[in-house]
Amino acid sequence: MGLIEKSERPVLYVGGGIITGNASEKLFRFAEATQIPVTTTIMGCGCFPETHPLSLRWLGMHGTAYANWAVNGEFEQRQKNTDPMNKIANGADLLLAFGVRFDDRVTGKVEKFCETGTIVHVDIDPSEINKNKPAHLPIVSDIKFALGRLCEMIKERPIRKKFTAWHEQIASWKAKAPFAYRVTDEVNRSQHMRDHLQGKENEVILPQMAVEVLYELSKGEAILTTGVGQHQMWAAQFYKFKFPRQFLTSAGLGAMGYGYPAALGAKVACPDREVVDIDGDGSFLMNVQELATAHIEKINAKVMILNNQHLGMVVQWEDRFFQGNRGNTYLGDPENMKQIYPDYPLVCQSFNVKCERVVFKKDLRPAIQRMLDAKEPYVLDIIVPYTEHVLPFVPAGHTVADMIWKLKG
Amino acid sequence: MSKTTQTESKKTTAPKRAELGPTMSGSEILVACLEREGVDTIFAYPGGASMEIHQSLTRSKKIRTVLPRHEHGGAFAAEGYARATGRAGVCMATRRPGATNLVTGIADAFMDSVPLIAVTGQVPQHMIGKGGFQETDIYGMTLPIVKHSYLITDINDIPRVVKEAFYIAQTGRPGPVLIDLPKNVQQAKTQPVFPKEIKLRGSDFSIRPTTSP
Numbered sequence: 001m002g003l004i005e006k007s008e009r010p011v012l013y014v015g016g017g018i019i020t021g022n023a024s025e026k027l028f029r030f031a032e033a034t035q036i037p038v039t040t041t042i043m044g045c046g047c048f049p050e051t052h053p054l055s056l057r058w059l060g061m062h063g064t065a066y067a068n069w070a071v072n073g074e075f076e077q078r079q080k081n082t083d084p085m086n087k088i089a090n091g092a093d094l095l096l097a098f099g100v101r102f103d104d105r106v107t108g109k110v111e112k113f114c115e116t117g118t119i120v121h122v123d124i125d126p127s128e129i130n131k132n133k134p135a136h137l138p139i140v141s142d143i144k145f146a147l148g149r150l151c152e153m154i155k156e157r158p159i160r161k162k163f164t165a166w167h168e169q170i171a172s173w174k175a176k177a178p179f180a181y182r183v184t185d186e187v188n189r190s191q192h193m194r195d196h197l198q199g200k201e202n203e204v205i206l207p208q209m210a211v212e213v214l215y216e217l218s219k220g221e222a223i224l225t226t227g228v229g230q231h232q233m234w235a236a237q238f239y240k241f242k243f244p245r246q247f248l249t250s251a252g253l254g255a256m257g258y259g260y261p262a263a264l265g266a267k268v269a270c271p272d273r274e275v276v277d278i279d280g281d282g283s284f285l286m287n288v289q290e291l292a293t294a295h296i297e298k299i300n301a302k303v304m305i306l307n308n309q310h311l312g313m314v315v316q317w318e319d320r321f322f323q324g325n326r327g328n329t330y331l332g333d334p335e336n337m338k339q340i341y342p343d344y345p346l347v348c349q350s351f352n353v354k355c356e357r358v359v360f361k362k363d364l365r366p367a368i369q370r371m372l373d374a375k376e377p378y379v380l381d382i383i384v385p386y387t388e389h390v391l392p393f394v395p396a397g398h399t400v401a402d403m404i405w406k407l408k409g
Numbered sequence: 410m411s412k413t414t415q416t417e418s419k420k421t422t423a424p425k426r427a428e429l430g431p432t433m434s435g436s437e438i439l440v441a442c443l444e445r446e447g448v449d450t451i452f453a454y455p456g457g458a459s460m461e462i463h464q465s466l467t468r469s470k471k472i473r474t475v476l477p478r479h480e481h482g483g484a485f486a487a488e489g490y491a492r493a494t495g496r497a498g499v500c501m502a503t504r505r506p507g508a509t510n511l512v513t514g515i516a517d518a519f520m521d522s523v524p525l526i527a528v529t530g531q532v533p534q535h536m537i538g539k540g541g542f543q544e545t546d547i548y549g550m551t552l553p554i555v556k557h558s559y560l561i562t563d564i565n566d567i568p569r570v571v572k573e574a575f576y577i578a579q580t581g582r583p584g585p586v587l588i589d590l591p592k593n594v595q596q597a598k599t600q601p602v603f604p605k606e607i608k609l610r611g612s613d614f615s616i617r618p619t620t621s622p
Contacts, residue, residue: 269496
């Protein structure tokens with residue numbers, strides 16, 4: 001409590017522990033009472049409503065630029081990682097790390113993570129304390145108990161501080177760098193346009209658009225599962241999670257093929273909720289046999305494939321670090337690139353599962369609505385360009401000063 | 410976490426005192442134990458070493474058996490169940506290839522702290538170590554990626570092991586627990602004693618803070 005009173009720029013960095021510990025409600029009360037901004041890990045998505053003004057959404061490699069700045073401080077973007085780091089604005093001076101494990105995808109170069117802040121780490125697993133990042137105040141506790149105690153203490157002795165300057169700084173960061181996308185020249189020049197759009201270039205569907213439309217049509221209340229890769233990041237970026245246990249994803253292991261079977265499991269557990277698997281064409285194919293399970297067991301889980309015919313995330317790294325040289329990352333048929341391969345509508349037909357392919361933007365919204373309205377398993381094969389990169393992007397092992405966040409062209 | 414455990418134990422039908430059941434086979438005891446833990450769904454792919462348990466599952470009125478088309482899918486589906494509810498997801502597979510196909514799901518549950526119970530059929534005890542058809546040391550193979558694991562060698566251990574497994578998977582920092590059950594133990598018969606509670610030394614997971622905040 002003393003640390004909060006003393007700090008000027010506190011940030012709550014919370015993770016999956018809040019969800020497994022059933023502590024979301026307590027976290028909400030604590031954040032509202034203290035007015036401390038909240039950023040979550042991917043595992044923590046939904047433990048604090050992302051629509052709340054105090055939410056910084058999620059941080060890390062592909063998280064919001066403003067969450068990364070809020071924790072680490074804002075720096076001039078440097079060209080090489082040997083260049084000096086020039087600070088523009090200060091980041092957190094107090095980091096309340098609750099139920100998190102300082103994963104490398106969150107911290108980047110861990111020595112530079114929240115370098116100037118005092119770190120309070122609360123976790124139930126003693127082996128996590130000081131494992132990846134030394135904490136100034138380590139506490140081993142059930143997080144629900146700890147947050148409950150903090151809430152009681154605040155009731156007795158309310159926090160007077162308003163952190164006004166800090167909230168203004170964060171607001172300006174939020175305005176400067178929200179999650180965004182745009183149809184770039186690169187998309188217009190791509191093979192995708194030539195092969196699949198057939199002269200209707202203004203009808204291109206970007207993967208981010210599809211997630212946004214799903215968010216809107218499902219009123220932000222669906223349970224989402226994902227595979228692993230670009231689609232996973234876009235699902236997390238463009239869907240705003242309101243409840244815990246709403247976003248089920250293979251975060252730590254990163255196992256492709258996770259999305260569809262996990263959606264089936266979630267639907268069995270919660271038959272009254274809408275369950276949608278946002279998947280990539282590569283990930284979906286890894287457990288495509290589960291279409292049979294869905295049909296035979298009558299499990300009404302939906303799939304939205306963001307099909308770019310590539311292993312998108314590896315392609316993105318190839319573009320950044322290997323001058324776009326493709327090392328076995330094209331998943332289509334090299335001898336017939338005009339064809340979408342494999343043909344998911346045909347695959348699904350053999351499983352007796354309904355499937356629809358969408359190529360043009362004008363068809364996207366009604367198709368997603370049809371998918372949501374269906375009373376049976378339903379697959380939507382959405383054809384998107386392979387040229388999109390997930391931004392922001394902090395390359396592995398780098399710092400926030402190396403974060404790529406401005407859209408090209 | 411303690412709250413979850415409480416609601417969990419309320420849901421189970423376990424009586425207050427340890428209870429002696431009728432004479433049953435090992436596989437029937439396992440299914441009875443799962444029912445007592447409040448399991449309503451199991452994602453299981455049958456094979457030679459787990460078909461006994463599937464036979465028992467067909468007679469269960471409380472458990473829905475979902476047949477995935479690959480053990481990989483079964484493990485992930487059980488995880489999806491667990492992540493969506495917070496209750497342990499249960500998946501099952503047969504010996505070697507079935508069991509190794511569960512490994513990715515177990516690893517995933519370990520990394521993301523998901524409560525998962527993985528049951529695997531094993532070759533009969535006298536065949537363990539002989540490299541017989543479809544034998545694999547799934548216990549040893551998964552050691553670094555489980556919160557705890559069991560190889561049941563005595564039919565009388567089944568009720569205690571299952572109760573401990575659910576307790577360990579769902580309390581403290583949740584995680585996967587493996588139960589490997591040799592075929593001869595599934596087939597043996599005994600009168601099971603269902604414990605009402607279990608005591609694990611040094612694992613009171615309802616940890617209270619060591620430092621005052």
